[in-house]
Amino acid sequence: MAGGRGYPSVMSSTVEELVAQLRDGGSRVTTARRLVLTALVKGADHPTAEELLVAVRALAPDVHASTVYRNLEELERLGVVVHTHLGHGAATYHLATEAHGHLVCEVCGATLEAPEDLFEAMAEGAKRRLGFELRPYHFAVLGVCADCASEAEA
Amino acid sequence: MAGGRGYPSVMSSTVEELVAQLRDGGSRVTTARRLVLTALVKGADHPTAEELLVAVRALAPDVHASTVYRNLEELERLGVVVHTHLGHGAATYHLATEAHGHLVCEVCGATLEAPEDLFEAMAEGAKRRLGFELRPYHFAVLGVCADCASEAEA
DNA sequence: TTAAATGCAAAGAATTTGCATAACA
DNA sequence: TGTTATGCAAATTCTTTGCATTTAA
Numbered sequence: 486m487a488g489g490r491g492y493p494s495v496m497s498s499t500v501e502e503l504v505a506q507l508r509d510g511g512s513r514v515t516t517a518r519r520l521v522l523t524a525l526v527k528g529a530d531h532p533t534a535e536e537l538l539v540a541v542r543a544l545a546p547d548v549h550a551s552t553v554y555r556n557l558e559e560l561e562r563l564g565v566v567v568h569t570h571l572g573h574g575a576a577t578y579h580l581a582t583e584a585h586g587h588l589v590c591e592v593c594g595a596t597l598e599a600p601e602d603l604f605e606a607m608a609e610g611a612k613r614r615l616g617f618e619l620r621p622y623h624f625a626v627l628g629v630c631a632d633c634a635s636e637a638e639a
Numbered sequence: 640m641a642g643g644r645g646y647p648s649v650m651s652s653t654v655e656e657l658v659a660q661l662r663d664g665g666s667r668v669t670t671a672r673r674l675v676l677t678a679l680v681k682g683a684d685h686p687t688a689e690e691l692l693v694a695v696r697a698l699a700p701d702v703h704a705s706t707v708y709r710n711l712e713e714l715e716r717l718g719v720v721v722h723t724h725l726g727h728g729a730a731t732y733h734l735a736t737e738a739h740g741h742l743v744c745e746v747c748g749a750t751l752e753a754p755e756d757l758f759e760a761m762a763e764g765a766k767r768r769l770g771f772e773l774r775p776y777h778f779a780v781l782g783v784c785a786d787c788a789s790e791a792e793a
Numbered sequence: 794t795t796a797a798a799t800g801c802a803a804a805g806a807a808t809t810t811g812c813a814t815a816a817c818a
Numbered sequence: 819t820g821t822t823a824t825g826c827a828a829a830t831t832c833t834t835t836g837c838a839t840t841t842a843a
Contacts, residue, residue, distance in 0.1 A: 512797085512798095513796090513797060513798065513841085513842050513843070514842075514843095515797095515798065515799080515841080515842075517798085517799075518798085533832095534832080534833080535832085547799090547800075548799085548800085549799075549800050549801065550832095550833085551799085551800075551801080551802095551833085551834075551835085552798080552799055552800075554832095554833060554834070555798075555799085555834090556798090558834095559798095570724070570778065574831085574832085575831080575832060575833090576832085576833090588765065588769070588771050588773075590771075591774065591777070597769060597771065599765075600768065600769075603761055603764050603765060603768075604761060606760035606761060606764075607757055607758060607760060607761045610757050610760075611742065611753075611757060611782065614754065614757075615742070615751060615754075615784075615785065616784070616785025616788065616789075617742050617744075617751065617782050617783070617784055617785060617788075618782050618783040618784075618788050619742075619780060619781075619782040620745065620781050620782045620783065621780050621781070621782070622781075623745075623781045624724065624778035624779060624780065624781065625778060626773060626775050626778065626780070627773075627774050627775070627776075627777045627778065628765065628771050628772050628773040628774045628775070629771070629772040629774065630769075630770070630771055630772075631769065631770025631771060634770065634772050635770075666822085666823095667816085667817050667818070667821090667822060667823065668817075668818095669816080669817070669822090669823065669824080671823085671824075672823085687807095688807080688808080689807085701824090701825075702824085702825085703824070703825050703826065704807095704808085705808085705809075705810085705824080705825075705826080705827095706823075706824055706825075708807095708808065708809075709809090709823075709824085710823090712809095713823095728806085728807085729806085729807060729808090730807085730808095
């Protein structure tokens with residue numbers, strides 16, 4: 486599944502494949518960079534730069550925050566990583582192959598990944614009526630999750 | 640547009656009506672507070688705290704940024720004002736009666752107010768399928784505007 | 794060898810907070 | 819008069835930048 490070439494873009498990437506993308510993009514492969522990618526592939530779902538730093542430092546204690554930020558910037562430039570704002574705090578990062586919309590509860594902070602087709606009608610309407618091409622992944626869409634809504638009723 | 644003639648009165652607030660809301664909420668009415676409201680009613684469309692500060696200082700030069708932030712916080716608590724993030728920079732503020740969704744172009748930064756019904760299908764889908772109640776006003780939805788899209792094609 | 798990446802310190806933007814003083818109700 | 823709000827400085831949070839040194843290719 487995560488092994489061979491030619492898999493659909495939404496499937497998971499291995500660290501070695503991502504490292505190859507770095508090399509193809511003309512970037513060097515360093516310990517810190519490899520560890521950032523490893524944390525993105527194997528770690529929790531919506532890590533902040535700070536959380537990635539902690540993961541990286543578990544294996545390379547001297548890596549500095551600015552290195553993680555610079556690596557993430559470079560990885561975004563190469564199209565390997567994207568970042569998303571889920572709320573007022575720090576940005577969260579994930580692999581570009583895992584890009585998706587986010588719904589975040591204003592009450593409890595829960596983060597849902599939006600089904601791929603949820604934005605479809607809106608994207609179609611924005612395109613037809615305004616000529617505006619939606620890329621609705623960068624900021625979360627806020628609201629109130631099912632649990633908090635039913636609690637508010639009670 | 641909100642505030643224009645011919646709309647229901649809830650759409651167009653005067654400074655005095657907003658001041659009354661402050662009093663009703665148990666807050667005091669100060670010079671700085673009145674000037675913040677005036678700037679929101681009469682000033683440009685999506686002011687940042689900094690821009691509001693400049694407007695306030697035109698008439699009351701000693702007002703400090705922290706006062707503007709504290710006033711905006713209080714006005715949000717009372718439901719008079721809401722803030723929105725249009726991009727990576729400072730938050731923008733407007734009257735709660737003027738709440739609307741925003742579409743922001745990632746290329747040129749242009750800000751469109753989203754037609755009220757653009758989010759409807761998505762809100763309905765999120766509610767039915769996930770129980771999630773959309774409040775899509777807090778973060779802008781990014782994309783590429785008509786002008787920038789046609790330029791990219793050329 | 795040499796351009797790219799790093800570590801560190803320091804700066805930066807946006808916002809918040811502590812505290813003594815001022816002013817609305 | 820008694821809170822509430824203000825001015826000011828300082829702190830916070832997240833992120834970026836300058837520069838001397840190290841390292842991958």
